[in-house]
Structures are given as C-alpha cells and as structure tokens.
Amino acid sequence: MESYSAATRYRVNVPDRVPANAVIELDYHTFGGDADPDFQGDHQLAWKALQDDGGPDLRFTPLNGGHWIVMRADLIGQVLDQPELFSSRILALPKEVGEVYRFIPLSLDPPEHGRYRSLVVPLFTAKMVHEKEADIRALSNTLIDAVIERGHCDYVAEFANILPISIFHQLVAFPEEERERLRRMAYAANAVSAQSAAGMLKAIGDFIAPLIAARRKDPGPDVISALLQGQPGGRPITDEEALHMCQQLFIGGFHTTAGTLGFLTLHLAKNPDSQKELREAPDRIKGRVNELMRRFSLVGIPRTATRPCTLGGQQIREGEAVYLPLVLYNFDEAIFERPLDVDFSRKAIPHATFGRGIHKCPGQALGMTEIAIALEAWLTRIPEFRLEDNARIRIKGGSVGGVENLPLTWR
Template sequence: MEVPSGVATDRVVDFDIFNPPGVETDYFSAWQSLVRPDGPGMVWTTANGGHWIATRGDVVRSLWADSERLSSEVLAVTPGLGEMMKFIPLQQDPPEHGPFRLSVMKGLASRYVVALEPKVAEVTRELIAAIKPAGACEFVEEFAEILPLHIFLTLIDVPLSDRPRLRALGAQLTRPDGSMTVEQLRDAADDYLRPFIEARMANPGEDLFSRIFVAGVDGRPWTMDEARRMCRNLLFGGLDTVVAMIGMITLHLARHPQDQTYLRAHPELLPQAADELMRRYPTVSVSRNAVVDMEIDGVQVRAGDIVYLPSVLHNLDPSAFEAPEEVRYDRALNPTRHTTLGAGAHRCVGAGLARMEVIVFLREWLANMPDIRLDPDKPVRMKGGNVGACTALPLIWN
C-alpha cells in the first residue's frame, strides 16, 4: 500500500505484526526493534495493506482508552476479520457497548471467579502430577494449552474433549496461517456454539453463558444474533490469552531459578508477583480504526486508518515504568496501570479470572514442582500475532 501523503520517511517501516524480525526466538525484542531513542511515537508500516503502529508507551496507552476518536469495530489487521466476527462487546463502541458489557461482567462477577478457584487448583495439581515423574515436559503442549482451556470450558459447561478442536480455532484467530478464511473460522465457531446457545437460552443453567443470558440487555432479552456474537467473542477470548500468559511467565521462572526460590519463601507476594509478571510479559495487541481525521504524535491520521496498539511497547517503555525489563516483586503496581489486559472501556472483561488463574498457577506450581530450567538441547520458540506466545517451551527438572 502507498504511504499516506505527508508521512516522513523516518516514520515508514516494513514491519509485519504477524512475523516481526526475530520473533521466533524473542517476541519482546522483536517488537522493541521498532523503538528508537527519541524516535517517533507513531510509525506507518507498509506490511499487511499498510497501517499505523503506536510505538511509544504514552501513545499506546492514551489511544487504547480513546473511544471517542478511535473505533473498535475493525478488530484486527487481518482483512475481513472484523466484518465477519462482529464480536459483542469487543467490537462495539460506547455508548452502545455499555449494556452488553455490563451483562457479561455480571456473568463474570467476582463471586463466580472466587468459586472457581478450587477447580483451578485441582486441575493444576492434576497436570503437575501427570508430568512431574518424567523429569521433563514440553510445557506449552502438556500444560499451558490445557489448564486455561480446561477452566474456560468448565466455565461455559461444554465437553472438555473439545479442547483440541477449539484450541485450533483460537490460534487461527490470533495467529492465522492461511489454512482457513475468516468466514470459515466464524462459521466453525458458530456451528460449534449453536446447540449450546439454543439450549441455554431456552433453559438457563449455572454456566457463564446462562448467567449472561439471564442478565439480559438493558432490561430486555438477548436476541439470537446478539447471543451468537457474544458467545463467539467469549469463546475466542478464552482460548488464547491466558495460554500465552502462563507460557511467558513459566519461561521467566525457568530462566531465573532464584525467583523460584524467592517466591517459594514469600508466598504472600504471589498476587503482586502475578501482576508484575503479567506486566513484564504482555503479548496482546489490538487494532483501532480512526473515525475522524486527527493528529497523533505529529502525523495526520485519516478517518478509516487502522492504528495498531501493542501492549508490549507500553509496558516496556521506561517512561511508563521504572526499569521496565526488570521483574521487581516489590513494585507498587495497580493491575490497571499496565495494558496487558487492556485499558479504558475495553479492558478485558475476564481480567479478574485471568489474574486468579495466574495466581493459583504460581501457588500450586511452586508448591508442587522442583526447580525447573530450560532444556539446553531444545530451543524455545515463539510466534507473533495479535496474541504472541511461546509455541515451544521445553523444560527439565531433577
């Protein structure tokens, strides 16, 4: 795509968000390659049809929360994805999205998250018991891809045996490989969800979807189209982000055995340790499209332009956090300060659930596993996309 008129050459890059240079070995360094000392806060990439990328922490943070000039309808850089998915409430803008988001938040109220904590601990211990005797594991395949999906499928009360099928759909949304069109991806999700939606709308139970349906939308029932779009949103939202989060956190522990020792000795610090590790290893990025012509960081952004907002470039910006690449368990950190789980009106509706899962994982893993380290004979592999992740994390222990 042509570079917009008036954009200086130092603002133009050829940066593919799905495959940043060097992402296979270090997702974070790959993204930080965009940042230059005293460099611009916005750049234009010619990749993927051309779009803006916010590269400075203050710009990322302010635009993430700007729902007046930027719309969430576009969803992603992937052509056609937003038009096909029409997620509720993720692709809605205020004030329309407010009543829908409120209903989803009621379904994910803190009392339900607290009630689920014993199940998270139970599944974590079961997975540990399965891998521990071997002295080694491929953590992503044997643990990270199982725990969060197990919990989410329990939450929506669908068969746990469906996990591999759904995991494949989640990967196609955030890291598409071209094997499915966006229409095929949407239809596959809808075909899977349809019988569950129809059953829960007719006879609500105690699962997450049922609780949301019972809450209604601003005093009225959900329509079938709205219910399908909302369940589609929650399904994809629950399939990838926590998997990536747990993978990155475990990679840190494997690289820093002293942190394993320290956290075992200070279990009271696990909640703030979870917050700090989530801040340090963010992998979620979002797309927004401008609804008006505006100036951002000295460049003219036209109505309709896509602006890409990577949480990694906010969380690892020294102007946003002191020594951001250091993990400091005594860092005074409100979880809403970092953008790992979003910011503003579209902060992740499942943020409380995700945080609880990470805390419980850390508690049970450190209590029941010996010191872990990376297998020196097998490489760590990573992948880019709207949710970056470890795709291979080989661990060993004595």
C-alpha cells in the first residue's frame, strides 16, 4: 500500500497574499478518510464541518504542491462554468502526478474537448442503459445468491466492488479469463505519486492496447469497437487517442459507482427506518436515488487557472490549482435547505455529484441505473441488515472517496 507522504513531499511555502485564516493543512488524498488522524468517522460530514467552521470561502493548503480549496456552491459553479479560465488539464495534485493522467476527454479543454466528448456521449444513451438493466439485475441477483444464506458478507468486497466493473467488462467485451486481473488493476487505480500513477496507467494500457488492435481488425458490438469508428475533427481516431479514452472509461466508472454503493449501503445499515422506507416502495427507489446521491457525494476535482483572475474576491495566479469538493456544492444551504437530511420530498435536486458544465459525467444514467437496480435487488431479497458488531469500517478520502470494507449481517 502506497504511503500518502506525497502530500508532504510536495509542500510549498504559503504565498504572502493568502489571508492567515485561509491557511489549512489539508491533504485531500486522506481528508475525509480514516488514514487522516483527525477523521471523525464520516466522509461527507468531515467536509461539511470544514464548510461550517466560519473560515473564508477559499482556503489554501501548502500540501500537494499548494492549492486553493473552494468551499461554496456558487464559486464551485463559477469555476466549472469557465473551462477556458479553469483548465482540467491537470487531473490530480500535486501537478507532477496530475500531468501523468492524459484522460480523454476529461483532461482536454475547449475546443478540443468537444471533438472527443461527442464520441463518448453516444456510447451511453438512455436506450443503451435501458438495454443493460436486465444484465445489471441478473448480476446483482447472482452476487446476492452467493451471500444470502450465509447471513453476512463484506458488502464492498462481495458486491459493490464487483458489480460496476463486471458491467463495464460486458460493455467493452473484455475476455472473460482476464477479468479478475483487470479487477485488481482497477483497485490499484488510485495512485498518489507520479511513478505509481504512470505504472498503473501503463499496466492498464498494456492490457487495452492489444484489444484496440484486435477490434480494429475485427469490430464487434462493444464500446471499444464503437469508439474506433470515431472521427475527431473529421479524421479517424488514432490508437493512442482510443487508449486514453478507454483508460478514462475504465477508471472513471469504477471507484465512483462502487464508492457510492458503499456509502449508501453504510447509511442504510445504520438506519433501519431508511431501509424500511425504501423497501416499502421498491418501484420508487429509482426516483429516490438522485437525492441519495446528492447526500452521499464523493468526488473532488482540481482545475488550474490559465490566467490571473479573482475568485470569491481572492486573487488567483496563472498556474495555480483550485480543488473543488463537489460534496460542498450539495451541502451549501444557499441551494439546499437542511442539506444533511435525506429528504425524498425535495422538488428539484440540482446537485453536482456528476459535475457540472462541459465535463458533466456522460456515464450518469448508467451509474445511477446500476445503483438503483443494485439497491432494489438488495433490499428486496436481503432482510433488515446492520453492521457486524464491533465492525471497523475503513473509509477512504481522495478525489473519489469510498468505503473500503462493509461487514453486514442479517442473522
């Protein structure tokens, strides 16, 4: 397991223009997770406590190369709505690590971004997602079959970590015998040093590159073959571009969906009344997932200023990074009343769990459908469940937070 000392290795001096009350020693790779010594036991509440501590709307941490952290929804929105001013070229901090990731389309800015995004969006249409529903349900039930009689399981290892990647394997038609190896690669896809990020991307690339070559010769009804038909800027997509797109799809849909399943099920295990409420109306789970995803948001994203500007009255220099914890968008009282309550009667739920603006997640419908069907299947078949006595739940911070183990029992 890699240590998180990268944050401190990349410590910088705080610039003079940063107000003293804005300075905070925050390493986003660990914040909101139990590797952080100050962790209070809840990923989302750790961020909320910071938002409510009376400090300024922009904080500055000297860790991870030094960067701003944006605390309010309107400012997070301003950053996401100006991709020319706030570039997504650096996808992780410190920038020495972020530069290693060349995900397409996420690391591209306009106008280049649009040429590739238009190749990804048609892969995840409502029709395609609808056609996947039966597979998602069947897989959920197979995973439940394996644990139901036992009366207990580790929900993360035996369900949440398996479902999203198995569905992705089906979409790209990865060879059956290689799927376990890929699952292990996806687990490791959370590198915090430039060296480990490069190693992880190379391992995934070494696996996917031959598949791209094979699908060029012999296309099938799968996502990689469809991508290879793409014409960014009116010419055929290159193998390298296709590889960076596949790497993004491979990593982008796994930790996010698995982490959300973990947080939602942890919440349900602690709240039998919420389980009951969902169980009593399984046909309404799909509609209710949106509110649950608002409350249990888990992604944070960096952007880099392309020129000097001000944000929330604070000067930002060209090349400085701002980090956007999307959960704080969803927890801002300016948008949502009583934001910590799970409230299924909310009328509109314009949350930012899937981002906002030109990079807003194109896999949203697939991710939400996986989560809704997984919850519905679990709640329909598994009786009231709770955490195992004395369970020690490990929570992960980082740009995609998550639950690393979730021992449940229904004995």
